Amino acid sequence: MQPGAAADDATLSGLVVADLSRVLAGPLVGATLADLGARVIKVEQPGTGDGTRAWSPPASATGSTYFDSANRGKESVVLDLAEPADLVLARELVARADVVIENFRPGAATRLGLDRDALLAEHPGLVWCSITGYGTQAGGADRAGYDFVLQAASGLMHITGDADGPPTKAGVALVDVLTAKDALAGILAALLRRGRTGRGGLVEVALLSSIQAALVNQLQAVLGPITPEGTPPNADAAEPRRAGSAHPSIVPYQLLATADGPLAVAVGTDGQFRAFAALLGVPTLADDPRFATNRQRVAHREALVPLLETALAADGAVAWEERMLAAGLVASRVRTIGEGLELAAAVGLDPFREVRGAAGVGRQLASPIRIDRDARTASTAPPLLGEHDASVRAWLSQPPPTASPAPASAARAPHRGAP
The missing domain is CATH 3.30.1540.10 (formyl-coa transferase, domain 3)
Structure with a gap:
């Protein structure tokens, strides 16, 4: 949200998000939800926190500008899920959240004491977003998902670079970024359904699926064109190749x-x-x-x-x-x-915002999403590790707020309420 904008005027005001994710795809989802007014509580591991805090240079008061890029507007609490007392607090956070974001390897959350299916059954209004590398089925569940490797595995790298040069990765973690946008769309769709039915649910997004969807026309060229029933497949189906900056179907x-x-x-x-x-x-x-x-x-x-x-x-x-x-x-x-x-800036897009927090002051990219002509970008700086330990732990230790019952036909407010 922009500095000075009223919190209760934000699009997702009152929504509580438990961000259990790390690195880039999951945290970007949380940052965007924070831009739109949600309260996003980032759970980090003791000592190191999110691993991207150490991914520098460039360095920042929070650890790195890499971390800063995906964690604006959040609160940071350190919870050690191996400690029973902290696990209780983590489960209480899930109980009070409207949305959970996690990118554990399949099965890891359950081993840590956060059984997703059991928690969804216990809290039917909860929207749980799970981001994996290659899905949850045999052969994919055990594979860790890293953007660079997914660029190679998906075929993106095969079509990127000069025609006579080697395969080349994109200049940014494109797989993670696109997966974050797919996950965000899934979460918002699930919240919209919850507004109609009161039922949350599970949103699943795999890095491999997201980048393959982003290959659009290049991937469709491999699948081949639509042909009338009863006719043989068109011979135009072909495997795209690297062509530098050139387009396969348009010149110049x-x-x-x-x-x-x-x-x-x-x-x-x-x-x-x-x-x-x-x-x-x-x-x-x-x-x-x-x-x-x-x-x-x-x-x-x-x-x-x-x-x-x-x-x-x-x-x-x-x-x-x-x-x-x-x-x-x-x-x-x-x-x-x-x-x-x-x-x-020259075309009037107002591309960045000043943010402030315990870490200091700096600039962050404004949200590309504008609602009512307003880019509602989180105005607080990315948090220091454990910056909000005291306030979040105190909140989770108090009795949860009691929500007033609403008619079944009415759009639901956040199902557990924000403090």
């Missing part, structure tokens, strides 16, 4: 060289290509039968790209970007992350 839709650096050009229609060719000063390219339609441009990509780059060599990437935008075409020079933030 890739980086093109200019006089001083690459320019990302996205020309999605034949009309756009005609306008692009005119802007470059080579309008006859649009009349060339090799390039007149997108299908023909894809077939003759290797002939077309050098012609476009010869024309682009007349000026630099910044100048061409400005000309293309003025002409209603889509292009961008390759910016650094810092320059990308400058662009976001």
Whole structure:
């Protein structure tokens, strides 16, 4: 939530989230729920806390900027589940929570004393989100899920990189990030159902499934097209390969060289290509039968790209970007992350917020989700390890709040209430 916004005005105000997860996918879900106004209590192990606190440089007062990226707006309590008294508190936290997020290996939570199925039966309004690497079935349950390895295992790395170069990972933990978004969608859907029925339930997301869903057209190319019943499968089904920045089905839709650096050009229609060719000063390219339609441009990509780059060599990437935008075409020079933030600010997206907490003060990326034109981003800094031990333990040691019964037809408030 933005600094100054009233807590009870936040979208998920009153919702209590027990974040038992660590590293990135699960914590990102918790951070987004905190952005939307939920009270998120992060349970960390004694001594080290979330392992990402040690993933530096860059360092931060909390341990690392890696940890900071996924833990804004949360409270941190240290609980040792091997200690009976702390296990009691963990179970009480689950009892008072509306949502539980965990990414233990399958079966690990039960061994630690948090039997998911038993807790769901005991608390039927609870939404429990379980994130795994490869699912819970035989052959997958015992495999640990790490983003880098999932990029290789899923096929993402196979299609990333230059055509004549080695497989390359994405520049960020894309599998974890996309899995977090899938998990968030599942949690919100389960909460919506709970509002209608009073019943929570289990949300399961696997890293492998999420990244495969994110492969969209590339994966569908392997599955093949839809064909009329009774006809043989279309021979167009194919295994995609690395192609650098080029698109398999659209040309030009890739980086093109200019006089001083690459320019990302996205020309999605034949009309756009005609306008692009005119802007470059080579309008006859649009009349060339090799390039007149997108299908023909894809077939003759290797002939077309050098012609476009010869024309682009007349000026630099910044100048061409400005000309293309003025002409209603889509292009961008390759910016650094810092320059990308400058662009976001320039177009009015207000990309970051100042946050404060016991760790100090700093900036965090604003939530990309805007409701009623407001990006409700958590205003408290990521917590120090165990920063909220005293307050959370005191709350869990008190009798739970009593919720007033609501008509069955009414949308349910958070089923155990926030303090």
